[in-house]
Amino acid sequence: MREVHWEEISTAVSELCKNINYYINQDVLEAFKKGMGVEESPLGKKVFCQLIENAEAAAEEGIPLCQDTGLAVVFISLGQEVVIKGKSLTDAVNIGVAKGYGEGYLRKSVVKDPLNRVNTGDNTPAIIHTEIVPGDKIKITVSAKGGxxxxxxxxxxxxxxxxxxxxxxxxxxxxxxxxxxxxxxxxxxxxxxxxxxxxxxxxxxxxxxxxxxxxxxxxxxxxxxxxxxxxxxxxxxxxxxxxxxxxxxxxxxxxxxxxxxxxxxxxxxxxxxxxxxxxx
Amino acid sequence: MAAPVDEKQLLDLKAGDEVIINGTIYTARDAAHKRICEVINKGEKMPFDPEGQIIYYVGPTPPPPGRVIGSAGPTTSYRMDKHTPFLLAKGIKAVVGKGKRSEEVKKSFMEHRAVYLVTVGGAGALISKYIRKAEIVAFEDLGPEAVYRLEVEGFPAFVCYDLHGNDLYEEGQKKYRKDESSVT
The missing domain is CATH 3.30.1330 (60s Ribosomal Protein L30; Chain: A;)
Incomplete structure (x- = not known):
């Protein structure tokens, strides 16, 4: 069995939370550039232009692409030969989300109760989908899903x-x-x-x-x-x-x-x- | 376009026009709308004098050190539909958000001689560059949903519903919709 300390997981989650909010994926940026060429509407072209400028501004200034930095939706493929030491997988992920959203000046967009709507203050809990797979690796995908x-x-x-x-x-x-x-x-x-x-x-x-x-x-x-x-x-x-x-x-x-x-x-x-x- | 707004400025605006806002605007989104209306219904004063003001539907990210505000793009407007006619009746002359409004709210903009402006959703980093000053004026406990007074300069928006009943979304989509029978 391979041992993985919980902090390795929380650190990875925290970094992913920040990076996805600051830096647009290259394939999306390419699609904007292509879209600007294909789009016939003048206002549509203007929108593509602003989206490209926005991606540049976010990366340069170190602020999120969008103010809705989302609910953290985390997909984990956990190798069945891995033992997580120190804390539960859920805790490791949530500690990582809280750290990333705090350190990264990301917006805390989660309320504790769907009706009384008091903010949890650290963007947790994340929505976590885990599957057990063969092997001794942990694959972690973080997505930030806007409302x-x-x-x-x-x-x-x-x-x-x-x-x-x-x-x-x-x-x-x-x-x-x-x-x-x-x-x-x-x-x-x-x-x-x-x-x-x-x-x-x-x-x-x-x-x-x-x-x-x-x-x-x-x-x-x-x-x-x-x-x-x-x-x-x-x-x-x-x-x-x-x-x-x-x-x-x-x-x-x-x-x-x-x-x-x-x-x-x-x-x-x-x-x-x-x-x-x-x-x- | 100077903010707060003089109604005369709104007369010539047409759906689809690009406007640049300079001056003071106030933020409010879901929770702040609810609170503002509760305050007024209790007979208390609003956190700001609504006459001629612009409300921007935004819940910004926290400002990193050295910045006045974080990312600050628009949130989806229909969630504020319930409270919008009431606030327009109090003197609000423009709101900035994104997305469709109900027919009732659309009519209410015309009735109250106010315009609905939209700005590019998901362009919060870019939009924040046009915000020079941000100060919380009410409901600090709501965190990102608190009411802020913003000083803006060169803030870009588009006219969505003008005073003459035009609708940018309807007209734009009509122009570019392709007939399904022509699909190969």
Missing amino acids: GSENMSALSMLPPSAGSEGIIDFVVDTVKKAGPNPCPPLLIGVGVGGNFELAPLLAKRALLRPLSEKNKDEFWSKMEEAILQKINNLGIGPQGFGGRITALKVSIETFPCHIASLPVAVNIDCHCHRHSTVEI
């Missing part, structure tokens, strides 16, 4: 007879209803299959794929392209000001499901699209 785009996400338990058309219509309709609210240009994660709780998790995991990575199955990668085209035909455009580019990418992840079900979840992400991974 504006999360609020526009949706789940539908379709009947299997709805088929491809039902899936496409639901995704496009969700983006249409969201309009300018989730800060387009968007990244769209889609989970198809599984059940009531797994489909949204598939959608969230789909958002972690690099922009250049398609679904490995040709049928589903074609559906990703078809949905992206339909979304961009909506005309919502950057920030909803009208334009050709409403979304930069659609990523679908699938899982087997019950004979009676066709769950579809759409997780919308804003253009900041903050996530990064380290391996310990």
Whole structure:
């Protein structure tokens, strides 16, 4: 068994929290530059220009890309040959989140009770998804998920007879209803299959794929392209000001499901699209 | 555009116009809206004189040492819909946020001769460069949701709903929407 001290985990989480909030992912920045060339709307072009300037300003001045520095959503692949020493995995992650959000001057956006709404003061607890995998490594992905785009996400338990058309219509309709609210240009994660709780998790995991990575199955990668085209035909455009580019990418992840079900979840992400991974 | 606002300045604005705000504006988002309305309903004074003021929907990040404010972009506006007509009736002349408003709120902007401005969501680092001074004026216990008085210079925004009933979102989307039958 390999021993890993809890502080290694909390330090990694803390650094990831800061870095994803200050530095935009390169693939997203490239998509902005490409988008500025493709976008026909003058206001849309202006938005892309501001997003590029914003990425530069955040990196130069050491402040977050967006004031909504998000809820920390942490994905952990824990090798089954690893023993964590000193504290629980959950505590290690939450201590890391509190440290990162504190040291990094990030906004604390978590309230303890959904109704009495008193801020927890350190952006914990994080939402943690852990899977046990073969090996002796720990892979940690931190994503910072803003409220504006999360609020526009949706789940539908379709009947299997709805088929491809039902899936496409639901995704496009969700983006249409969201309009300018989730800060387009968007990244769209889609989970198809599984059940009531797994489909949204598939959608969230789909958002972690690099922009250049398609679904490995040709049928589903074609559906990703078809949905992206339909979304961009909506005309919502950057920030909803009208334009050709409403979304930069659609990523679908699938899982087997019950004979009676066709769950579809759409997780919308804003253009900041903050996530990064380290391996310990 | 000078802030606070003289209504005459608003007459010529058209949805889609870019405006640059200079002067004093106040921040308020979800929790501050609730508190402000509670204070007024109790017959107490608002934390600031609302006449002609601009409210910016923002909950900034804490300022790192040497800076007046952290990242400070707009938050989604519809969550403030419940309280907006009430505040417009009190004299607020413009709000800055992002995203669609309800039909009722849209009408309320016209009724009260006020405009809805939007700025680029997710561009908080860039927008913070135009904020010269930030000072908490009420509800410090709300943390990022406290009411701040901001001195802004060159603050960029776009007119979303103007005084004449135009809507940037509707017009923009109509212009660029592609007919589904033309999709290959």
